[in-house]
Amino acid sequence: MKPYQNQNSSKKKQIEKMFDSISFEYDKLNRLISAGNDVKWRKKIYKISKKLNPKTILDIATGTADIAIELSNINNSKIIGLDISEKMLEVGRKKILNKNLNDKISLISGDAENLSFDDNKFDLITIGFGVRNFQNLKKGLEESFRVLKPNGSLIILETSVPKNKLVKFFYLLFSRTAIPLIGSFFSKDQKAYKYLQKSAEEFPSGNDFAKIIKSCGFESVNICPQMLGASTIYIAKKKL
Template sequence: MTQFAHDTIFPLKDSDLSKKDQVADMFNNIAHRYDFLNRFLSAGVDIWWRKKAIRQLKKLNPKKILDVATGTADVAIMSASILNPEKITGIDISDGMLEIGRTKIKKQGLEKTIELVNGDSETIKFADNSFDAVTVAFGVRNFEHLEKGLAEIKRVLKPGGKLVVLEFSQPKTAGVTQVYNVYMKLVAPNVGKIFSKNRNAYKYLDESIKKFPEGKNFTLILDNLGYTNTYCKPLSLGICSIYCGEK
């Protein structure tokens, strides 16, 4: 498997823990403020991004969905409403995030539709050809080995099934780029420090986005892994992108 530049970006530079363990610890630490900071730092636009990504699956009408790196289950809950599937399974390596997700699911009475379990993208504990669709929102940057995780997702997709990835990207428009860079380098880490007491998490966010193989580079990775009909849809002047591929 190829190693990509963002694979070497860790939340903590002086830790002996693997990237996977560091990411799990990081999200456990910020779980209690994660949803608030998402809404605050994106001015609520992240909700629209998620809905736009989920709607890429409308024509497919999937009955069984896997939400990888489900976090606090935002995409799983929105998918239940927009797509009305029979079953959504969310997996994540952070028990802290899953705990908050389960509380949200119970509050909305979705326990029969959505199940959250601790699980790793690189060793998905489901049989081949298990899901009609797989979603990953703001999670692929955190995979310890990007290709391995994407290959595992393809394995559990049914033939004709679809992967939808939502991920941050870097805007290329003059003027927007400069404002974005200042925001990600200074504003986001300091706001993160104030509200979650964890500046490193949002510093890692900036660094990992800069190194991530975005746009055509990401769809090329999907192509090389055997995905078909791959495409990329930039959102909000390129701050975020939707990537899709089929098995």
């Protein structure tokens, strides 16, 4: 699905425009919508990543660089954050400068579905809340597979819908009312928040998404639901 259904432009162009338009409010509203849990989930990614002892890390769909900043706590690691939205990257660059992390993290413009890196380059790739915005999901995952070293890991954090019926009921009640409401109160781009809510509901999760990841070449996928399944962390391995 696209954010602006009545426009003819490609999903990629619309996604770039949408994140450009909400870049300055993204961090604050992200915290509000997830009741602060997005911060915990990124910390979880850091904990999982640290055990893998990666030296070269690519954070795809880095946005305002929150995951890249978390990962900079891993000793001797170099991180590249990549995104199609220049305005999201601008916010991220300011945060990196303020935290004095310029020597550890560099942010670049780029498309997850057409990466400009050689094969087998990175020990670890992370993608937080990015894959459901890809125009061509499989192409994006295949590109991650290509630039990952053998035995490297891909860690994906994405929204998901809880499986338990009661939890699902309250989750849908909250997401269908609160997210568009928060968008209409705090943002000039209400369609963006409608899209974020709807795309979270429609995106495949759990085993369904793990199957898609495997079909892009990955050997194994661990599925780790967070907060009763409101989001999920997927850890995929490229064969040695």
